[in-house]
Amino acid sequence: MELLVHGVGGTTPEKMLGDPRTVRVTGDDTAAVFRRAEDAGPPEAPDDATTGGRSRGEPVREAYVWCNLTSGNGSRALWLLLLPFMVVNLAHWMRPAAPDRTRTVRLYGLLVRLVALSLTVLLVAAACEVALDLVAWQCAGATACSGRHSWLAFLSPAGHGWWSAPGRRLALAALVPTALTALLWYLSHRTWSAYESHRPMARTPEADPNAGALASPGFWYGRRLGARLRAAHTAAGLLTVAAALTFPTLRHDHHPALLHTLGLLLGAALLGWALTVVLVVCRRGRSEARLDSRTDRHLVRGLPLGALALLLLAALYAGWSRPGRHSAGRLPGDPVFSTLMLIQGVLAVALAVVAYDLYRRDPDPRAAMRGLGGPAVALLACALGGVASGGVAQRVADWLDGTRSSLSGPPVTLTWQASAIPPLLVVLLATTGLLAARVARLARVERERVRDQHPGEPEDPARTRAIARTRAMAGLTDRAPLLLAVVAVTTLLFGAAALTGSLTTGLPPARAAHGADEPVRIAAETAQALGSWLVGLGLLLFVTWGRRAYKDASARRTIGILWDVGTFWPRAAHPFAPPCYAERAVPDLTWRTATWTERTGGRLVLSGHSQGSVLVAAAAWQLTPATRERVALLTYGSPLERLYGRWFPAHFGPDALAALHRDIGPWTNLYRRTDPIGGPLRVPGEPQVDHEPLADPRAYGRTPEHPLPAPILGHSDYQDDPAFARARAHLLARLHPGLPAQRPADREGEEPPD
Template identity: 70%
Template sequence: MKRTAPGGAALELLVHGVGGATPEKMLNDPRTVRITGDETAAVFRRAEDVAADSAPDPGDDRGRATPVPEAYVWSNLTSGNGTRALWLLLLPFMVVNLAHWMRPAAARERTRAVRFYGLLVRLAALSLTVLLVAAACEVALDLTAWQCAGTPACAERHSWLGFLSPTVSDGGWWSLPGRRLALAALVPTALVGLLWYLSHRTWRAYESQEPLDRTPEPENGPGHTALGRPGFWYGRRLVARLRAAHTAAGLLTVAAAVGTAAARQDRRPGGPALLDVLGRLLEASLFTGALVTAWVVCRRGRSERRLDRRLDAHLVHRLPSAALVLLALTLVYAGWDRPGWTSEGRLPGDATFGGLAIAQGALVIVLAIVARALHHCPQSTATPGERCALNGLGGPAVAMLACALGGVMSGGVSQRVSDWLDGTGTFLDGPPVLLTWQASVIPVLLVVLLVLCAVLGRQTLLLTRAEQDKVISEYGVAPGDPSRTRRIARARAIATLTDRAPLLVAVTSTATLLLGAGALVGAFGTGKTPVRAGETAQPFVHGAAQTVQALGSWLIGLGFILFVTWGRRAYKDASARRTIGILWDVGTFWPRAAHPFAPPCYAERAVPDLTWRMASWTRATGGRLVISGHSQGSVLAAAAAWQLKPSDRKRVALLTYGSPIERLYGRWFPAHFGPEALDALHQDIDCWRNLYRPTDPIGGPVRLSGDDCGPQVDREPLADPLAYGRTEAHPLPTPVLGHSDYQADPAFAEERELLLARLRPEVPVQRT
């Protein structure tokens, strides 16, 4: 039993959701004042409430404190700057980072298995960095500097390459193959430098925000979640170490692409002995650097049990610097004059891309085995059936999608650039065979997705028909307006598509795994591109091979254009900037634990902000508070409550509406938002009420048993729309609100008043 202590002030802290909101709208007052924070994220009050902490309510003759509303506005963390729309290009890095947090919940503490799971995801993330830098090397070094500049007909078609061509420039200084490669290596090197710069800048802005320092709680009881550890939202040291390792890996990849071509030439009979020795020494140094980089990635994961303020300065500074020195030495070595060296065929990249594809497939398979061994989906008393996405295989499936995205981007861009450089298809040998096969499977994958979408569309149509009878029964309007009934039923049916996301992920990841295996077999089994492999078959097969290869090339080009178009629109259109920002509200909630080049985690700023505000309020005033969160704001509110000390947590009541905390986070991140963790949070705080609608595609029930606040944490599903037709209370047609404007429902005011009443000092409430 526990009783709220009388006396003290009361606070209502509002947290908005995806898309953002203005403090004026959240506080329902045109005059607001920022009381703490900055332009990125801040807490606002109404102008009349600025000094409400110490002044008693003048209208209350007993001097009790009226709950003071505050609004925490964090929208600029995700959608405030138009340049952040360009972070869409970092999508594979973000997806593989999500796979780290999708670790299944283990039935008991299995530290070694959990660490091995994190290690596998970090290695998969490292392979993505190497893959995308290798693709940049393929485009700049192989296709442009080696093949096109070394072919007179291609160089003449592209005049900007004339100074690199031995024939067009009449043997100019840059026309030697090694010097061409050294110059072209500046392009992927600049890409690595850009990724390092973006990661370093966001690291200073996000990971350097210190959370509340406190003594860690015991982790032996049920319902333990890592979100309550003091250092969970402070990954500064790990991100710095991973940034150094991935930067070094990218630079070493560029050095290997240049150095192996020159070393292969020097190992030919009659080559200079000195250059041969230097080439072997450089290759040994590059191999040693690769081993050190892998060791740094494997060495250690996150430090969450305490605030780890130290930095591995010797790694953060020396590892990228050493890789940069090796790259410079390699460029000098490659630029040496080698008589008789001409650029013929392709650079040795087939084995590189094939090895990466095999390594990624093996990592995903081992990750699935570990995830299945860890899998334990606990069932709460109010949770019917299995609520863990893909039976614990969500992480491996998402990791497979990240690798597939990297492969599609690499193969598609390489094939598109090759088609652009080689207009007639007769000048160049093109990209490595495997990349061409990977670009060719894109149309097949799209066909699979279209079939799946057609199946889901048919199911949604059938569900819409079934929901029409329920709508008529609930509103009691038989027969009703058919179009109005159909509109409400369709909104309910479309909202259920969120619950079918596991099917979409499972089919897509399985299809990409099988198609990737088929591309490997086709590339290494035939040793030819799909078109040339089809030449020996029937004319129909050859035509189909030509079609899928051309479609794959054009589709990836179209996708890149769409990315750039959305990014340019976000510079000028505030609504577009806000819409694109919503994509990151879900994908970038989690810290960068696997890939340092992923978009930054806004929660590493928002959660400490909320925790500091709540803790400072309760300690300064001795009062209690309601934290009210909509959509993603409810997830931030719960994460902040976990970060409080137990004594402060007991003074907090939680109101959530349109919340994905169980529907999305509980299913896809069971180790952190599983039923046991949510139930433990419910027991620790004073009270929790949750509102949702059947037409909401994001929010849903939390499925927890109740307490003295009510028999269940979830209120009965809210009616949406509020009225079927015109009524005395609603003389105008009411819209279907879905995920927005929960405050328009009278139930919201009732639940809010119930929680605020518990904060009043003259109403002590008992709770079991």
């Protein structure tokens, strides 16, 4: 049998199997295995007792369709707004390979979890800044601003209503960040139940240490850590809202002494509970060596409930009547955002030190950025969170106040962060220009190679240029580490400059540059204005793209591709990241492969394209050694080494792939030089895994076999290449041809399917 697994973007079982009539063998509407109707047999027959494929001398083919795990629902397009959480979760899995440095590996995971926790606090603090400071404190407290927005009339002091008291306005506005935190908790809990709660097959751990964590029984079941992190991040969000209510009010409460004392006690309780949250995040990482189904029920329930109780007390404390209090200026938010920015920078630098220490112990020349990819990605996540927070705050302030300058505006730190976007874009455009020049040079070199590969054929300059340009563009994938390095270094430098500028001047960039030279002043004003508009435009494009996905299937598939790549890994660092589809797909493939081989004793080829090749490799790691020997791998257009091996060396590095090659049955990998995603696996050992590069296009000019111009396929249509059928037949021939026949318990008179 051949079990086909599609790649990014998804497809239909009819297209995978080449037949308009398909039936579902097992699975549900989210992910399922399909066969052609003629291979399925009568309804009363077991799914492995079929004859359709054998009558043609071919293996029975099944298609595992998992696209609905990522792009089936249009509402999932709005998960683009959780991009910083997804990015920081990737940083957890990008550490260098260091099997003998257990403590350092744990420290790496701890630092990433702390960065992820700071992002949650940053998001909720930004929501508090918009709702509590800009809307309830500044705009509702200023008659000129509230008069322009009728929906704020009941909060205005001019109306002398019950909600016009500053503390009560703050308590009411706190519902917005509280609802945001509750929504994130709900989405995290709901998606875990829908996608990640499927238990893998129970088995003993691998004896081979080189097999890596992907062979561990508990790798694809992070229930315990997920529940702990979800409780801790929810509590952190609620405590952030409570702190936004308590500490500004405490600054006002010097008299009467009773309220001041209550405020001090409440502030101490908030700090103590926040320390508990940090300890919970630091206390335990992933437990992969065994299938851990515990949930720490008391901790999971008690941590957010305690934070919610403190939030209610903070709302009562802030809303208590204080006749002499009025809103002026802005709430003290600058120290919060400056401290968060400093903490994130220190954590990113510490993470880089730890990652380099891991890398130098066992250097891998193919690892991206010399093992510093994880810290760079973590820094990028912090930059995305900070820039989005600053841009949204600035845009809301401009919308509320216009050009009348009746509001103090957002904290200076956020304005400086948003102002860093234009110079960062200039650096990115310059780097893109350099990469474009490199592509042009590579294309000229490739034109000579194309001519040399087709001697004696009439020269077609346009055809030669098209092939050479496609090969050169495909090589850009290998330059991604350079682009990320430039972004990370630039982000760190501009972030440090923004933090220094906000702390030293205490003014927005445009006002801080008033006394400077004319070019400096114009540059500062332009950066501040463009920064807020660019972030607002980016968020508008995200929301528009998400709304379009409800009606446009092609847009939904495009968005799904982003999540296919970014959400393969479990939520080990941030529980509010989009769900991991592999925690459903890998157990599905493992169960199907193991149960079919046990029932039939037949030969099975796991055939994966693109991201599907990563899934079949992960499923093969989860099989028992005895089952693994009876399974062959056929990968094509595979990013296993080119992307995953370079960016995630601890899990897909050369040692891990070599260990899988030793334990699995025969393995063949197909690739093209024009493919921007797939590539050779470079797995050491015999027999060789990598097939020679497939010709693309299959014919340079017109031939009797190709009377019309053959297309340049790149990453698609590998199964249509004649080399695919030859490779599959070769694998089946090499896959233990002397295996015993089907067991007596199966249907009598039938041979085991191939």
